[in-house]
Amino acid sequence: MSRPAPPERPAGARYDAVVLAGGRARRLGGADKPGARVGGRPLIGWVAEAVADAARLVVVGPPRPELPHAVVVREDPPGAGPVPALRAGLAEVTAPWTVLLAADLPFLRPAHVAALRDAAGRTGAVLVDQDGREQWLSGCWPTGALRAALDGYAGASLRGLLGPLGPAAVSLAAGERPPWYDCDTPDALLRAERLSRDPGR
Structure with missing residues (x-):
């Protein structure tokens, strides 16, 4: 029996935000990456501000x-990985739409x-970078579709979980401070700090 399609997202529909903030940060030497400061505030603080209008902020x-x-x-x-982290975060979601984000x-x-x-739309949306690559930790999804996908998924890849949902690809003009810029390495963190201090670039 086929599942009913999620409803078209109406303007202003309520959403919860799930922020994955529990990785091991191996490339940062095991440091607390979400707590690393850029532009005078922790990385996770920037992400939380971006979803300030969420009905609920869930931090994993x-x-x-x-x-x-x-x-x-x-x-x-x-530290089990993004799929178990999403599963844990989604258990706390009560809104019909979920914005899934990295913490960095x-x-x-x-x-x-x-x-x-x-x-x-009906299937979700994911940010793509300047090369057209999906940024699976920057997306908006129907909560019911995420739960259904997780119920039948035994893999470890977010791409394998989310790709089959058929999300819209969202490409945004970005310049040197793109919204998908993450801070996985010390060099990336230092560059983010330099860029944050030079708003004219």
């Missing part, structure tokens, strides 16, 4: 004193999230 990772309003959960075991996006802004939500 350690407690964040800088986000006292967030619902904090952990995947089991901690210093240049993500509310307008970028709004563009993803506007493009979501």
Whole structure:
């Protein structure tokens, strides 16, 4: 029996945000990547500000004193990867739409999230970079479709989980501070700090 299609997303539809913030940050020497500061605030603080209008902010990772309003959960075991982390976060979602984000996006802004939500249609939307590559930790999804996909998924890849949902690809003009810029390495973190100090670039 086929599943009913999710409804078309109406303008202003309620959404929850799930931020994955529990990785091991091996390329940063195991440092607390979401807590690393760029432009005077933790990386996760920039991401939380980008989804300030979410009905609920769900952080999958350690407690964040800088986000006292967030619902904090952990995947089991901690550090198990993005799919178990999404599963744990989604258990706390109550809205019909879910914005899924990484915790290390210093240049993500509310307008970028709004563009993803506007493009979501029935199947969701995912940000693509300048080369057309999907950024699976920058997307908006029907919550019911995510739950159904997770129910039947035994893999470890977000691409394998989310790709079959057929999301719209969202390409945004970005310049040197693209919304998909992440801080996986010390060099990327240093460059983000330099760019944050030079708003004219």
